Amino acid sequence: MITYLAKRILMLIPLLFGITLITFAVIHLAPGEPVDMQISMSPKVSAEARQRIREFYGLDKPLHVQYVQWLGRMARLDFGRSFAPDNRPVTDKIAERIPITLSLNIVALILEFGLALPIGILAAVRRDTLLDKGITVFVFVGFAVPTFWLALLLMYFFGVKLGWLPISGIHSLGSDRLGPAAWFLDMMKHLVLPIGVMTFGSLAGLSRYMRSSMLEVIRQDYITTARAKGLPERTVILRHALRNALLPVITFLGFSLPGLIGGSVIFETIFAIPGMGQLFYQGVMMRDYPLIMGILVIGAFLTLIGNLLADICYSIADPRIRHGRT
Amino acid sequence: MDFRSSYFYSVFWKSFRRNRFALAGGVVVAVLFAVSLLAPIITPRDPAAINAYQVLLPPSASHWMGTDELGRDVFSRVIFGTRISLYVGFVAVGIAMAIGTLVGLVSGFYGGWFDSILMRFVDIMLCFPTFFLILAMIALLEPSIWIIMLVIGVTSWMGVARLVRAEVLSIKERDYIMAARSIGASDIRIIFRHILPNAAAPMLVAATLGVGGAILTESALSFLGIGVQPPTPSWGNILTSGKDYLEFAWWLSLFPGLAILVTVLAYNLLGEGIRDALDPRLHR
Numbered sequence: 001m002i003t004y005l006a007k008r009i010l011m012l013i014p015l016l017f018g019i020t021l022i023t024f025a026v027i028h029l030a031p032g033e034p035v036d037m038q039i040s041m042s043p044k045v046s047a048e049a050r051q052r053i054r055e056f057y058g059l060d061k062p063l064h065v066q067y068v069q070w071l072g073r074m075a076r077l078d079f080g081r082s083f084a085p086d087n088r089p090v091t092d093k094i095a096e097r098i099p100i101t102l103s104l105n106i107v108a109l110i111l112e113f114g115l116a117l118p119i120g121i122l123a124a125v126r127r128d129t130l131l132d133k134g135i136t137v138f139v140f141v142g143f144a145v146p147t148f149w150l151a152l153l154l155m156y157f158f159g160v161k162l163g164w165l166p167i168s169g170i171h172s173l174g175s176d177r178l179g180p181a182a183w184f185l186d187m188m189k190h191l192v193l194p195i196g197v198m199t200f201g202s203l204a205g206l207s208r209y210m211r212s213s214m215l216e217v218i219r220q221d222y223i224t225t226a227r228a229k230g231l232p233e234r235t236v237i238l239r240h241a242l243r244n245a246l247l248p249v250i251t252f253l254g255f256s257l258p259g260l261i262g263g264s265v266i267f268e269t270i271f272a273i274p275g276m277g278q279l280f281y282q283g284v285m286m287r288d289y290p291l292i293m294g295i296l297v298i299g300a301f302l303t304l305i306g307n308l309l310a311d312i313c314y315s316i317a318d319p320r321i322r323h324g325r326t
Numbered sequence: 327m328d329f330r331s332s333y334f335y336s337v338f339w340k341s342f343r344r345n346r347f348a349l350a351g352g353v354v355v356a357v358l359f360a361v362s363l364l365a366p367i368i369t370p371r372d373p374a375a376i377n378a379y380q381v382l383l384p385p386s387a388s389h390w391m392g393t394d395e396l397g398r399d400v401f402s403r404v405i406f407g408t409r410i411s412l413y414v415g416f417v418a419v420g421i422a423m424a425i426g427t428l429v430g431l432v433s434g435f436y437g438g439w440f441d442s443i444l445m446r447f448v449d450i451m452l453c454f455p456t457f458f459l460i461l462a463m464i465a466l467l468e469p470s471i472w473i474i475m476l477v478i479g480v481t482s483w484m485g486v487a488r489l490v491r492a493e494v495l496s497i498k499e500r501d502y503i504m505a506a507r508s509i510g511a512s513d514i515r516i517i518f519r520h521i522l523p524n525a526a527a528p529m530l531v532a533a534t535l536g537v538g539g540a541i542l543t544e545s546a547l548s549f550l551g552i553g554v555q556p557p558t559p560s561w562g563n564i565l566t567s568g569k570d571y572l573e574f575a576w577w578l579s580l581f582p583g584l585a586i587l588v589t590v591l592a593y594n595l596l597g598e599g600i601r602d603a604l605d606p607r608l609h610r
Contacts, residue, residue, distance in 0.1 A: 144588075
């Protein structure tokens with residue numbers, strides 16, 4: 001197990017290196033210089049001041065020197081200062097946004113699993129019945145629905161038409177004067193729609209995946225054996241089949257992470273949630289280069305960690321992976 | 327299966343025909359093509375014609391899907407949006423297929439360190455939250471329809487590369503490749519004459535499913551204001567007005583979204599139908 005873990009972690013190093021290289025390349029492929037935007041805001045900047053700013057950001061040096069310097073600063077978790085008017089360190093700006101995005105995603109993920117697994121199992125067990133067909137239709141529609149559109153419809157219906165739920169932000173105005181219980185309730189009301197839409201967004205994929213994984217397992221000989229022993233169908237499905245069918249789902253979880261994190265841009269922009277996605281969107285609109293680079297690297301890093309966790313879970317669940325070739 | 331034989335088509339069609347969902351998807355896709363070709367004839371009004379006296383009108387007999395905040399006919403804009411969506415979907419998927427196929431072929435056929443490097447590159451690209459990468463690239467390059475197609479293509483080829491590589495790995499061990507080699511066929515000839523045609527079927531499935539994904543991505547980008555730029559109508563940027571006028575004009579939100587839903591659904595059904603018809607294991 002230790003060797004497997006060590007190997008797996010060592011493999012992260014070239015990936016991390018590649019992530020920084022691609023991020024750097026993406027930013028520097030763009031025409032114009034990162035400081036152009038900052039300078040163009042104040043037309044009075046002279047050529048000399050321009051040069052000073054370029055030197056300040058190290059833009060007068062050759063690209064590979066810039067890359068190494070950037071890498072060195074990043075190793076110390078210093079992503080530079082934001083180009084936004086507040087000019088704060090990018091690390092601070094990201095750090096205060098990450099908890100919101102992560103916790104929303106985790107809650108949505110838990111709900112997604114809680115719903116998708118039973119749906120998938122049910123569809124597999126009742127294969128080709130009306131229920132299975134109904135679920136299949138739901139899955140196909142779920143795949144095709146643009147989530148931001150669904151968000152708009154729900155905002156219209158529950159927010160505008162019925163007036164039950166607030167449609168933007170995560171707190172009401174003046175909620176800081178409420179007691180802790182009321183404050184929490186207020187926040188929950190704000191989060192129902194975003195989390196609901198986020199959950200729905202990935203529900204279809206997972207339930208479909210669970211269904212096919214379950215169908216695959218049910219065909220196996222050991223399931224026939226379990227049935228032949230006269231075990232009740234419930235035990236066969238929930239004890240013998242489910243465990244094995246869950247294995248590929250762990251990998252699926254790892255693969256779906258980049259989509260989840262990336263999707264936060266859309267949800268957070270629509271619902272005005274102050275998370276990392278919204279920060280990134282604002283950064284992109286203002287061409288805040290240090291911020292864009294920082295979030296790209298951190299977003300990819302989170303995915304790496306997520307994949308690592310998924311792999312570790314998988315190897316715990318399936319000894320074949322641990323002991324066999326990786 | 328070799329898609330060049332007529333036997334292949336008869337087996338394929340026999341199985342595809344029985345799948346009503348897939349047929350429906352195919353019909354809708356065909357209709358969408360017709361609509362986008364005939365857009366100027368079908369649309370009752372100029373999609374760009376502004377009318378200050380008919381702002382935000384609800385759907386009626388003269389404006390089937392109402393009007394937007396500038397008095398433009400939403401129905402006409404949605405119809406013209408079909409063009410943009412199909413266009414972006416096809417070109418973006420074409421780019422992704424081209425890159426993915428090339429990487430997958432080279433990687434699978436030559437193997438060795440070349441394969442390792444290319445596949446690590448794929449791993450790295452897959453680490454980035456795709457939407458973040460797309461946003462960053464578009465914002466730095468100034469949004470235009472060309473940039474969008476390019477960026478969606480450049481960020482979505484990795485799955486194709488893996489798929490093609492896996493196909494190549496299995497095909498290159500077959501006897502007919504050995505036969506081709508033994509009569510002195512060049513690598514290029516083996517790759518393009520013998521391997522690629524035999525890998526074409528799963529690639530077709532991936533491409534069809536990819537179009538739906540690309541259309542969804544384009545609409546999300548346009549919705550966020552960094553995709554297709556107004557006044558060019560796209561389903562995504564009509565929805566932007568839909569959000570701005572959510573409290574007064576539900577029709578601005580409802581119809582373009584339905585168009586996206588139906589289109590993506592049709593492509594997915596078609597793609598899945600093709601997959602099922604191609605996969606002999608699924609024939610019951």
